[in-house]
Amino acid sequence: MNKLRELALKLGKNSRNASSQLHSIKTVQKNDVLRRISDCIEKNKINIFQGNLLDLKVAKKANKDSAFLDRLEITNKSIHDMCNGLEQVASLPDPIGTISNLMEQPSGIKVGNMNVPIGVILMIYESRPNVTVDAAALTLKTGNSIILRGGSESINSNVALHTIFYDTLKKYNVPVNSVQLAKETNRDLVKELLLLDKYIDIVIPRGGKSLIERISKDSKIQVIKHLDGICHVYIDEFADKKRAVDITMNSKTQRLGTCNTLETLLVNRKIAEKTLPLICKLLLEKNVEIRVCKLTKQILSEKKFPALRKIKTATNKDWATEYLDAILSIKTVACMDEAISHISTYGSSHTESIVTENHENAMNFLRRVDSSSVMVNTSTRFADGFQYGLGAEIGISTNKLHARGPVGLEGLTTKKWIVMSDGQVRY
Amino acid sequence: MNKLRELALKLGKNSRNASSQLHSIKTVQKNDVLRRISDCIEKNKINIFQGNLLDLKVAKKANKDSAFLDRLEITNKSIHDMCNGLEQVASLPDPIGTISNLMEQPSGIKVGNMNVPIGVILMIYESRPNVTVDAAALTLKTGNSIILRGGSESINSNVALHTIFYDTLKKYNVPVNSVQLAKETNRDLVKELLLLDKYIDIVIPRGGKSLIERISKDSKIQVIKHLDGICHVYIDEFADKKRAVDITMNSKTQRLGTCNTLETLLVNRKIAEKTLPLICKLLLEKNVEIRVCKLTKQILSEKKFPALRKIKTATNKDWATEYLDAILSIKTVACMDEAISHISTYGSSHTESIVTENHENAMNFLRRVDSSSVMVNTSTRFADGFQYGLGAEIGISTNKLHARGPVGLEGLTTKKWIVMSDGQVRY
Numbered sequence: 001m002n003k004l005r006e007l008a009l010k011l012g013k014n015s016r017n018a019s020s021q022l023h024s025i026k027t028v029q030k031n032d033v034l035r036r037i038s039d040c041i042e043k044n045k046i047n048i049f050q051g052n053l054l055d056l057k058v059a060k061k062a063n064k065d066s067a068f069l070d071r072l073e074i075t076n077k078s079i080h081d082m083c084n085g086l087e088q089v090a091s092l093p094d095p096i097g098t099i100s101n102l103m104e105q106p107s108g109i110k111v112g113n114m115n116v117p118i119g120v121i122l123m124i125y126e127s128r129p130n131v132t133v134d135a136a137a138l139t140l141k142t143g144n145s146i147i148l149r150g151g152s153e154s155i156n157s158n159v160a161l162h163t164i165f166y167d168t169l170k171k172y173n174v175p176v177n178s179v180q181l182a183k184e185t186n187r188d189l190v191k192e193l194l195l196l197d198k199y200i201d202i203v204i205p206r207g208g209k210s211l212i213e214r215i216s217k218d219s220k221i222q223v224i225k226h227l228d229g230i231c232h233v234y235i236d237e238f239a240d241k242k243r244a245v246d247i248t249m250n251s252k253t254q255r256l257g258t259c260n261t262l263e264t265l266l267v268n269r270k271i272a273e274k275t276l277p278l279i280c281k282l283l284l285e286k287n288v289e290i291r292v293c294k295l296t297k298q299i300l301s302e303k304k305f306p307a308l309r310k311i312k313t314a315t316n317k318d319w320a321t322e323y324l325d326a327i328l329s330i331k332t333v334a335c336m337d338e339a340i341s342h343i344s345t346y347g348s349s350h351t352e353s354i355v356t357e358n359h360e361n362a363m364n365f366l367r368r369v370d371s372s373s374v375m376v377n378t379s380t381r382f383a384d385g386f387q388y389g390l391g392a393e394i395g396i397s398t399n400k401l402h403a404r405g406p407v408g409l410e411g412l413t414t415k416k417w418i419v420m421s422d423g424q425v426r427y
Numbered sequence: 428m429n430k431l432r433e434l435a436l437k438l439g440k441n442s443r444n445a446s447s448q449l450h451s452i453k454t455v456q457k458n459d460v461l462r463r464i465s466d467c468i469e470k471n472k473i474n475i476f477q478g479n480l481l482d483l484k485v486a487k488k489a490n491k492d493s494a495f496l497d498r499l500e501i502t503n504k505s506i507h508d509m510c511n512g513l514e515q516v517a518s519l520p521d522p523i524g525t526i527s528n529l530m531e532q533p534s535g536i537k538v539g540n541m542n543v544p545i546g547v548i549l550m551i552y553e554s555r556p557n558v559t560v561d562a563a564a565l566t567l568k569t570g571n572s573i574i575l576r577g578g579s580e581s582i583n584s585n586v587a588l589h590t591i592f593y594d595t596l597k598k599y600n601v602p603v604n605s606v607q608l609a610k611e612t613n614r615d616l617v618k619e620l621l622l623l624d625k626y627i628d629i630v631i632p633r634g635g636k637s638l639i640e641r642i643s644k645d646s647k648i649q650v651i652k653h654l655d656g657i658c659h660v661y662i663d664e665f666a667d668k669k670r671a672v673d674i675t676m677n678s679k680t681q682r683l684g685t686c687n688t689l690e691t692l693l694v695n696r697k698i699a700e701k702t703l704p705l706i707c708k709l710l711l712e713k714n715v716e717i718r719v720c721k722l723t724k725q726i727l728s729e730k731k732f733p734a735l736r737k738i739k740t741a742t743n744k745d746w747a748t749e750y751l752d753a754i755l756s757i758k759t760v761a762c763m764d765e766a767i768s769h770i771s772t773y774g775s776s777h778t779e780s781i782v783t784e785n786h787e788n789a790m791n792f793l794r795r796v797d798s799s800s801v802m803v804n805t806s807t808r809f810a811d812g813f814q815y816g817l818g819a820e821i822g823i824s825t826n827k828l829h830a831r832g833p834v835g836l837e838g839l840t841t842k843k844w845i846v847m848s849d850g851q852v853r854y
Binding site: 382417 | 451798843
């Protein structure tokens with residue numbers, strides 16, 4: 001057996017063993033450990049900064065761009081945010097062991113569901129070292145064990161952070177292998193880990209699209225992921241004009257580079273003349289490039305839109321693109337059916353919002369659009385675990401099954417059936 | 428493109444289209460169609476019998492055994508059961524569109540979950556033609572479209588049954604492609620279908636272990652399945668003796684060939700002398716072969732068990748075997764930890780039951796055993812969708828995520844996030 005395979009197997013087996021011991025760790029103990037880790041991070045921040053400096057040095061030598069260095073750098077503020085996150089996870093209710101829907105059946109047996117940990121989670125991520133702390137905190141709280149596999153570019157930062165977890169878990173008699181860090185940075189180790197469906201229950205990748213595609217392709221284990229966030233706002237014929245403008249502008253420009261940012265605006269033909277000129281004016285003022293369908297261009301031209309020459313024509317490729325940038329594509333549609341059909345053809349099942357005052361259209365949109373989040377009169381920027389009241393977020397999923405949309409504590413649990421009776425047998 | 432690939436693609440695309448139209452079919456319409464199909468099956472049973480006779484003729488010519496012919500044959504009783512099943516599914520509440528956990532968040536947005544269809548389901552099954560009707564009814568009720576792929580041995584029966592669905596769907600203006608039957612019996616068609624993750628959302632196989640293993644290996648689509656049902660009863664040191672005997676006997680002998688039948692009995696050392704002799708006596712009376720660990724044999728010998736020579740010694744292979752037959756393996760364990768560790772090593776995550784009067788042990792067993800159903804003082808034979816009050820069952824899943832255990836209507840749905848507000852934007 002080659003060395004990497006051996007290492008992967010060791011990580012997998014260690015995690016599985018830790019996972020079966022985590023069942024007996026009490027809520028108060030988990031919360032104490034999380035709070036203690038927060039203290040230790042604050043106290044040992046010098047060590048963390050030292051590790052991080054090593055990573056930053058390597059990155060600068062490799063001429064990485066400023067966005068890269070930004071993601072990699074640990075500042076006093078990031079230390080503060082990590083500690084806050086740990087305190088917050090500690091104060092959330094423990095979902096493990098909760099029993100729901102317990103009901104007596106005609107045979108006399110009582111049947112219900114119990115929330116339990118999923119088991120072993122493999123987290124694969126790039127640059128941001130805070131993921132090390134956030135992910136470990138969420139999995140510890142939910143009684144899962146985790147294998148952390150950060151990028152080689154942040155290895156020294158991750159080692160410094162993981163050391164604090166290791167020491168504290170040991171001190172509090174929680175299995176140290178509940179939180180393991182893969183320190184070997186050879187890429188082939190990931191390939192070996194992705195084959196261990198016997199020891200690892202789910203994989204959560206965080207990073208660029210190519211990373212996530214590669215993992216999905218190589219993995220024998222179920223992957224919780226989203227590839228794209230091609231989010232849509234549909235302005236219905238019965239939209240309130242001010243709401244249409246506000247929601248469009250907020251969805252597109254409040255932050256440009258997030259997965260819940262608006263990428264394509266769909267406008268009903270019957271309200272296009274009343275809304276498009278103002279929206280386009282405001283977008284151009286915010287330096288957002290606009291790419292439109294022929295009909296939209298025609299409408300703007302008929303309305304004598306002053307900056308028409310600044311507006312480009314969209315191609316089919318635009319409808320399928322997540323710009324993550326100051327660009328918006330706009331399409332005028334004949335009816336809601338056309339909007340929904342456009343979303344189902346080009347969308348990424350992430351988040352779509354309708355702007356309408358009409359109850360029937362709102363309910364139809366909610367029912368028919370097959371995305372992880374579907375909204376009425378709301379900015380797509382709200383698609384976020386904290387905004388949804390989950391208290392935490394380990395990622396966003398556009399999978400259809402299990403966790404869909406923002407994944408918080410509950411997405412790291414599963415439900416099993418429990419049955420109790422006084423000796424019932426079946427006839 | 429080869430012919431089978433073309434056919435698979437056509438089935439997939441048809442189903443996806445039908446699925447997007449099913450969103451607008453109302454509950455009452457779905458129920459009417461289900462009841463109407465029940466009427467038509469009863470009225471057209473001559474056609475069904477004729478198709479079935481063709482299949483039986485082929486099977487007899489091929490010298491299939493009586494169990495095979497039994498599963499294949501459609502009788503007046505099976506017609507009656509299918510019709511009953513349809514009426515029952517029609518009378519169950521429609522899970523689609525239900526909204527749960529709708530709560531207002533501090534930002535003013537209202538966030539909740541809506542139950543929606545999964546989309547397109549591929550059902551692959553062997554011999555029993557009633558699966559055609561049961562599966563189509565459950566998917567229709569939950570707004571999913573289905574591709575039915577029965578075995579070649581029942582193709583004429585399946586065509587006769589499917590014709591009734593086709594005609595009724597057409598008459599009631601429900602997309603006929605909601606229920607498609609793959610009439611091509613070439614096995615390679617299944618391989619092509621299993622690659623269409625763009626058009627098919629889940630695969631549910633029903634049949635022998637080798638079929639299910641093959642499908643899991645070939646599928647790019649998520650498979651809802653269970654491979655084995657190696658179920659355990661653990662008799663705790665604080666067990667009531669009568670309950671221990673009754674639950675063991677019922678779990679093992681009420682039906683021998685089902686997936687929720689007991690295969691390995693675990694007995695706490697401290698209660699072994701008091702329970703094993705009676706249990707073994709009753710098992711032998713019912714002609715159940717017994718295979719035991721060394722310690723169990725020693726205990727029986729010390730208690731001067733009269734038929735000791737009839738009792739065999741178990742090997743490690745026994746612990747990992749689903750007999751589906753009149754055989755039971757028995758192991759005496761030192762404590763509950765050993766029982767749970769045995770279950771996690773050799774079990775199949777299907778169903779395990781503890782017999783105990785001790786509250787703490789009962790709760791620990793419920794929490795710690797990582798199976799789809801975990802029971803206290805209850806026969807494993809209750810692990811069944813109807814017994815759990817689901818009103819229907821499309822299969823049993825030992826997957827950890829999404830549907831776990833018996834899968835009813837809710838297992839054919841998924842939850843998306845819905846968000847409503849009065850024009851909320853994010854700051």
